[in-house]
Amino acid sequence: MGRPRRIAIVGGGVAGLAAAYQLGQLFHQNESVDIVLYESSSRLGGIVETVREGGFVLEGGPDGWVSEKPWARELAGELGLDDELVFSNDAERRTYVLLDGILKAMPNGMRMMVPTNLDALDTSDLFSAEAKQAFHHEVSRASELKEQAPRSDESVAQFVRRHFGDEVLDKIGAPLLSGVFGGDVAQLSVRAVMAPFVAMEREHGSLIAGLKAREASEKRPPLFTTLRSGLGTLIDRMVATIPQHWIRLGVETKAIRREQDGWTVSSSLGMEHFDTIFLATPLHVTRMLLEPVAPQASALMQMQASSAVVVAFGFDDAEQVPIPPGFGFLVPPGPQSMLLACTFMDQKFPDRVPPGGRLLRAFFGGRAATRVLPCSNDEIAAIARMELARILRPLPDPRVTVIRRWPQSLPQYAVGHLERMEELEGCVHRLGGLYLLGNGYRGVGLPDLIRDARSAVRSAMRG
Numbered sequence: 001m002g003r004p005r006r007i008a009i010v011g012g013g014v015a016g017l018a019a020a021y022q023l024g025q026l027f028h029q030n031e032s033v034d035i036v037l038y039e040s041s042s043r044l045g046g047i048v049e050t051v052r053e054g055g056f057v058l059e060g061g062p063d064g065w066v067s068e069k070p071w072a073r074e075l076a077g078e079l080g081l082d083d084e085l086v087f088s089n090d091a092e093r094r095t096y097v098l099l100d101g102i103l104k105a106m107p108n109g110m111r112m113m114v115p116t117n118l119d120a121l122d123t124s125d126l127f128s129a130e131a132k133q134a135f136h137h138e139v140s141r142a143s144e145l146k147e148q149a150p151r152s153d154e155s156v157a158q159f160v161r162r163h164f165g166d167e168v169l170d171k172i173g174a175p176l177l178s179g180v181f182g183g184d185v186a187q188l189s190v191r192a193v194m195a196p197f198v199a200m201e202r203e204h205g206s207l208i209a210g211l212k213a214r215e216a217s218e219k220r221p222p223l224f225t226t227l228r229s230g231l232g233t234l235i236d237r238m239v240a241t242i243p244q245h246w247i248r249l250g251v252e253t254k255a256i257r258r259e260q261d262g263w264t265v266s267s268s269l270g271m272e273h274f275d276t277i278f279l280a281t282p283l284h285v286t287r288m289l290l291e292p293v294a295p296q297a298s299a300l301m302q303m304q305a306s307s308a309v310v311v312a313f314g315f316d317d318a319e320q321v322p323i324p325p326g327f328g329f330l331v332p333p334g335p336q337s338m339l340l341a342c343t344f345m346d347q348k349f350p351d352r353v354p355p356g357g358r359l360l361r362a363f364f365g366g367r368a369a370t371r372v373l374p375c376s377n378d379e380i381a382a383i384a385r386m387e388l389a390r391i392l393r394p395l396p397d398p399r400v401t402v403i404r405r406w407p408q409s410l411p412q413y414a415v416g417h418l419e420r421m422e423e424l425e426g427c428v429h430r431l432g433g434l435y436l437l438g439n440g441y442r443g444v445g446l447p448d449l450i451r452d453a454r455s456a457v458r459s460a461m462r463g
C-alpha cells in the first residue's frame, strides 16, 4: 500500500467545517487518507456562534440563511436537523428605515429595492412623491432600460440610480447592501451581489416587471430559515461527524509553501507535508499566506473588508421594550445613528426568547464598527443601548448581553469582482492541489459557503 494521501484544511469556520464534513463522508475510517483541520482559535465555527442563556438563543454572527438558496438546508437535512428548521414569520415581515430620527416602514412587497405592490408603495410615507413617480416610471421605461443595459459590470449605485434614482438608493439600497456586503454601494459590483436583478434587466428591462413575472410563476418559500436551537447546532452536528483526531484547535497556520510534490504547512506544531490544501481562513489571512507563494493570486485578493460588531440584548419583559411589528430597522449611512441596523429577533423567528421575553440585535458596521472595535464590552453595550434608546425609547437593564467583534469579516465585492475571481481561479488552478474557500470569492452567505466547500472537495477528489 502507498503512503496515505494527506489533506489539510486551514480554518474551522463554516467553510472549513463543510469541507471537513464532506471529506468525512468520503473517507471516514479510511486509512488511505490522512486529514488535518487547523484552527487558530480555541473553538470551531468562526463567525457562526450561538450563545444560549436564560432561555434566550443569541446569535453572535449570522442568525439564519436565505431560504431560496438550498445548500444550507440540504446540509441540515443530512445532519438530521429537519425538525430543527424554523422559518421567518413572513406574515409579520416589515422592515423600517430610520429617517430624521423616526422609523418609517418600507412598503409591503419590497424585494430589496424593488416593489412588487405599487399600491402599497403609493400609501407609504417612506418615499417622496418624486421617488414614487420614479418607481412607476420604471415600468414604462422597460424597453429603454433593456436597450441601455451595460455590457460590462457597474456599481450597485449606478444600477439602482438608473432604475429608481438617488432617493431609493440612499434610503434603502445603501443600508440594505452595506449590511450584508459591508461595502460602499458606489464600489460594490452589481454583477457579483445582485446577479438575479442584472439578469432580470437583460430579460425585461424593468425590474418591477421582471419580479412580477417571476413571482407569478413561482411560490416563494419563507424568506429566512434558521435552527430552533441556533446556528451553532449546525456547527456542532458537523463537528460530531468529523473524526476528532483530524482537528487541531489553537494551532495557527503561519505559512504555506509549494513543494514539487505538494504543499507544506508551517504552524506552531512544526512543518507538515500535504498533497492538497483547502484554505478556509478569512480573506486577509489567505492573502497573507498566499503572498510569498503566489503573489499574482494574492494581488487579485486585494479587496477591502469591513468589520462588524454585534450586540444582542435579551430582556425579561417585552412590554418594557415596546417595538413596532416587524423584523427590524436599517439606518441609511449618515450622522443619524452609529448603528447600521437592529433586528427584532423574537419577531423575526419563533423560539428565540423565554415566555414574555424580548431579544434585540444591534449592529455596528463600516466606520462605526472600526471605531467601537477597540472599546471594552461595557462601553460597546452602553453605546448600543444609548443609540437604541434614541430610536426606540430608554431600555430597561437586559437580562443577557452578548457582544461579538468581527474585524475585517465582510469582504467587499467591488466592480469587476467576477472577472478577478475568474483570473484568481486560473492562478490557483495552475498551482495545483490548492482550493480557496470562504466569503471572499463566490458569495458571503452560509448557503454559498457550504455549496462551495462541498463542491471543492468533490472536484479535489476527482482530480
Ligand SMILES: Cc1cc2nc3c(=O)[nH]c(=O)nc-3n(C[C@H](O)[C@H](O)[C@H](O)COP(=O)(O)OP(=O)(O)OC[C@H]3O[C@@H](n4cnc5c(N)ncnc54)[C@H](O)[C@@H]3O)c2cc1C
Pocket: 010, 011, 012, 013, 014, 015, 016, 038, 039, 040, 041, 043, 044, 045, 046, 047, 048, 060, 061, 062, 063, 064, 065, 066, 251, 252, 253, 254, 280, 281, 282, 285, 308, 309, 310, 406, 409, 410, 437, 438, 439, 444, 445, 446, 447, 449
Ligand atoms: C455580523 C455578521 C452577520 C452575518 N449574518 C449572516 C446571516 O444572517 N446569514 C448568512 O448567510 N450569512 C451571514 N453572515 C456571513 C457569514 O456569517 C460569513 O460569511 C461566514 O460565517 C464566514 O465563514 P468562513 O468559514 O468563511 O470564515 P470564518 O467564520 O471567519 O472562519 C475562519 C476561521 O479561520 C480561523 N483562522 C484564522 N486565521 C487562521 C490561521 N492562520 N490558521 C488557522 N485558522 C485560522 C478563524 O479563527 C476562523 O475560525 C454574517 C456575517 C457577519 C460578520
